[in-house]
Amino acid sequence: DQQVKQNSPSLSVQEGRISILNCDYTNSMFDYFLWYKKYPAEGPTFLISISSIKDKNEDGRFTVFLNKSAKHLSLHIVPSQPGDSAVYFCAASMASGTYKYIFGTGTRLKVLA
């Protein structure tokens, strides 16, 4: 039973436009969410995170939005650049108890020049 879902396996966006990657979760106990970016043959690289007490966190071109009532988060990349082409993983964790990350299956983003 997958607790974190990324329903879009792939996404193509023109350079300069906005990329929106979506993630849904089922466990209401999750209180910390992260996005990782992964290039081929490399490990996941931390991108941005958000605590459940917030609904938005911004870092440069990257913004994460959290909608707790819908159990949904999204990553916005504006403007998208060819170097952003990678697989993006959404992850969730609980501050209490275990500290493991629960990952989604990833969305492959391709930014077209």
Add this chain to the structure above:
Amino acid sequence: EAGVTQFPSHSVIEKGQTVTLRCDPISGHDNLYWYRRVMGKEIKFLLHFVKESKQDESGMPNNRFLAERTGGTYSTLKVQPAELEDSGVYFCASSQGPLETQYFGPGTRLLVL
């Protein structure tokens, strides 16, 4: 500052053989995690060390997997005997505290034939 390192980067073994993967966390990081990604699916948690102690090993698939972290520095993950379904990419991650962001290594790609 050096990141998380993993050795080897690739390993190809035959079913029934033994393989040992090594992870060196970021210096000073007491928390060390092992994850696995199988066949392009989600990245799944295996276990969590705090220094040399196993904090959570709920994700370990079975008793063919043995993880150790002697002295609280580097960690090894041994698979004995390896089965076909053990093929995948094994990632190690580390964090300073359990609530801190986890930083991932490049992974070890294991192929069991």
